[in-house]
Amino acid sequence: MHGPARAVVYGLLGEQNPELAQSLHDEGWRGHRLKPIGVTSPQFKGAPRKRGVYTTSSEGSVWFGSPVPEIAAALVAGLASRTEIVWGAARLRVRGFTVDVGAPGDPDGGVVELATATPVVLRHEGRELLPGDEHFVACMEHNLVHKAEVLGLPAPRGLRVLEAGPRRRFAVRGAPRIGAQVRVAVEADPWFVEAIRSWGLGLDTVQGFGWIR
Secondary structure: OOOOHHHHHHHHHHHHOHHHHHHHHHHOEOOEOOOOOEEOOOEEOOOOOEOOEOOOOOOEEOOEEOOOHHHHHHHHHHHHOOOEEEEOOEEEEOOOOOOOOOOOOOOOOEEEEEEEOOOEEEEEOOEEEOOOOOOHHHHHHHHHHHHHHHHOOOOOEEEEEEEEOOOEEEEEOOEEEEEEOEEEEEEEOHHHHHHHHOOOOOEOHHHOOOOEO
């Protein structure tokens, strides 16, 4: 279900702002290869659990986000014009949507906990990392610092992994993606915390990884 996410996102953006969609796809955001967009795979309410199978139900949700107002506005406009979303081979009927603007918390910042709803993907020297691996924390810290630079916000620090879910493996466009859901603690500026909630942790957030609950 992560494979079609990128196409869905660029489809929504392209309908509203083709130049923005093409620029993000080809170049990233303002000189950075990172793309400040987050999305989940469809999350189905009450879907039965079955090993090795992605089960569905008649009711579910998909979350889209971006800490960049221009991108977020295009996503909202794209969703407002849709009655359905074609997600790979599935057709999802849009019954409605809400916009969560968010607001920063403690103006003095401090330590916050962030938990992901989808697995976090990180790589070091071409190898997929899992929580507990030698370079996992350093790579996540580097990723967060880079995202802060893209957004022009103070860099977070003091990252700690508090909890990790099981290893998950996905095939995305013919390539493997391996990761795990995590709960982390980090000291960060409140504006950065709100921004990252709309973006996600780790890599491949435009494919539905690392979305924060």
